[in-house]
Amino acid sequence: MVRLRGVSKRYQMGATVVHALRGVDLDLLAGELLVLLGPSGSGKSTLLNILGGLDVPTEGELTYGDHDLTGAGPDELTEYRRRHVGFVFQFYNLIPSLTAVENVRLVTDISEHPMDAAAALDLVGLSERLHHYPAQLSGGEQQRVAIARAVAKQPQLLLCDEPTGALDVKTGVLVLEALHRVNRELGSSTAIITHNEAIGSMADRVVRLRDGRIASVERNATPAPPSDIAW
Ligand SMILES: Nc1ncnc2c1ncn2[C@@H]1O[C@H](COP(=O)(O)OP(=O)(O)OP(=O)(O)O)[C@@H](O)[C@H]1O
Numbered sequence: 001m002v003r004l005r006g007v008s009k010r011y012q013m014g015a016t017v018v019h020a021l022r023g024v025d026l027d028l029l030a031g032e033l034l035v036l037l038g039p040s041g042s043g044k045s046t047l048l049n050i051l052g053g054l055d056v057p058t059e060g061e062l063t064y065g066d067h068d069l070t071g072a073g074p075d076e077l078t079e080y081r082r083r084h085v086g087f088v089f090q091f092y093n094l095i096p097s098l099t100a101v102e103n104v105r106l107v108t109d110i111s112e113h114p115m116d117a118a119a120a121l122d123l124v125g126l127s128e129r130l131h132h133y134p135a136q137l138s139g140g141e142q143q144r145v146a147i148a149r150a151v152a153k154q155p156q157l158l159l160c161d162e163p164t165g166a167l168d169v170k171t172g173v174l175v176l177e178a179l180h181r182v183n184r185e186l187g188s189s190t191a192i193i194t195h196n197e198a199i200g201s202m203a204d205r206v207v208r209l210r211d212g213r214i215a216s217v218e219r220n221a222t223p224a225p226p227s228d229i230a231w
Contacts, residue, residue: 001156001189002028002051007060008212009046020046021057022212028157031187033180033223035200038209044193045161047209051191052085052159053077083112085157086150086188088179090165092142094134100145101130104152111153120152121145123185124178140171144178151182158188164196169231176202176226198231 009021021043028034028051036044049055050062053069056077061070069080081087094103101117108114115123121130124144134142143163150158160179164172180202183190192199200206201224208215 001030001065003061003063004047004050004057005061005063007047007050007057007062009043009050009055010058019212021050024060024212024214026051026207026214028189028191029205030156030189031183032189032204033183033202034189034191034205034207035203036191036193036207036209037195037197037200038215040195042209043212044209048159048161048191048193052087052157053080054087082110084155085159086153086155088143088147088150088158088160088163090162092134092139092146094142094145094149096134099131099133100126100137100148103134103145104149107149108152113154115152115154117148117152120148123151123182124148125174138171140167140174143167143171143175147175147178147182151186151188154186155188158182158190160190160192162193162195164194164199172231173226173229176229180226196231198229201229202226 004024004026007021007024011018011020038044050057100121104117104120108117118130121127124147126144129137129141164175167175179190182188203220204223206218
């Protein structure tokens with residue numbers, strides 16, 4: 001689905017150069033659920049941002065299907081994100097003055113092949129909360145609205161940066177269940193960044209980053225259901 005080859009990212013900070021990624025090769029496969037683990041500063045967010053066209057590599061290649069995005073400019077990357085990528089972040093970034101269903105409609109109104117906003121909220125278990133405002137929802141419910149908003153355009157890629165980082169275990173598991181369901185039912189290739197080793201057990205593949213490099217890739221023959229995960 002998406003292919004990175006020899007991807008490096010360097011940031012110039014005054015006189016010093018920060019090597020965020022060093023020669024990463026990674027394929028995100030169609031329909032898979034990938035968990036990206038690694039210590040703070042190992043390059044996880046940088047990698048996810050490059051996969052999703054939010055950032056560009058200093059070196060290396062990025063391909064989406066048979067579309068070469070290496071060297072793509074801002075307009076081409078915006079088009080790529082708009083058509084194909086859904087993002088979920090640690091903080092939900094909902095519009096406080098809009099209800100759950102209105103937050104999701106912000107995306108469905110401008111998408112080519114959207115799901116119905118209420119159906120997207122149903123997919124994440126929130127059919128009873130369509131007309132609640134963010135302040136009337138728990139943290140886990142707000143994150144599930146953010147997931148519904150990300151998936152309502154039926155993206156081929158769903159990229160999640162610490163989606164359970166701000167949540168307790170019980171709520172975090174509900175969010176993981178929503179991501180798992182979206183991955184299995186919509187078939188969106190899903191990548192989840194986390195510090196939390198336990199979450200690796202629900203993945204088809206676990207990729208570990210260390211110091212900007214891929215330290216290991218493991219395939220899970222029998223991924224665990226999110227309800228079995230505890231931390
Ligand atoms: N915009 C930037 N400017 C300068 N350095 C940056 C920038 N973004 C990231 N870095 C540096 O690149 C390295 C990798 O950062 P990144 O955020 O990808 O790591 P991470 O594994 O996601 O960390 P965390 O788990 O703490 O979020 C870090 O050393 C970070 O300080």
